[in-house]
Amino acid sequence: MNRRVHIVIGLILFVLYFYFITSLSLPSSNLLIYGLIANMIGSVLPDILEPPTSRKHRNIYHSKRVLKCAFLAFSVTAVLNLCQLQAPGLSAASFIASGFFLGYFFHLLADSLTRAGLPY
Numbered sequence: 001m002n003r004r005v006h007i008v009i010g011l012i013l014f015v016l017y018f019y020f021i022t023s024l025s026l027p028s029s030n031l032l033i034y035g036l037i038a039n040m041i042g043s044v045l046p047d048i049l050e051p052p053t054s055r056k057h058r059n060i061y062h063s064k065r066v067l068k069c070a071f072l073a074f075s076v077t078a079v080l081n082l083c084q085l086q087a088p089g090l091s092a093a094s095f096i097a098s099g100f101f102l103g104y105f106f107h108l109l110a111d112s113l114t115r116a117g118l119p120y
Helices: 003-023 031-049 064-083 091-111
Strands: none
Touching: 003 031, 003 064, 031 064, 031 091, 064 091
16 A cells, blocks of 8 residues: 555544534544644655565555554543543543554554564
8 A cells, every 4th residue: 555545544544533522522633633633644654664675575664563552542541531631631642642543553553454564
């Protein structure tokens, strides 16, 4: 998959995530812009770290282990965002991080569906 496809997938899912979070009445000032930027970076970072020079370019940053870690990191930051409902003093860093990890996770998930798949 090329970078545009990864960015589009990441942005669509981030907008849905943002809509869900804001429907729970979290403040949404400039967080959307920062979250979108973080999401786009996360959506292309695996291919920046391991450029697709051949069909077998996938190593550690395109592995199932990193896929699991990105999912875990997104889950933790998403829960922290939900905790902001009870503790509004939490920083916006968890929201920005969740955008990044959402993009990274879905980049790897999309690559896992290709013929080359992901290594362990």
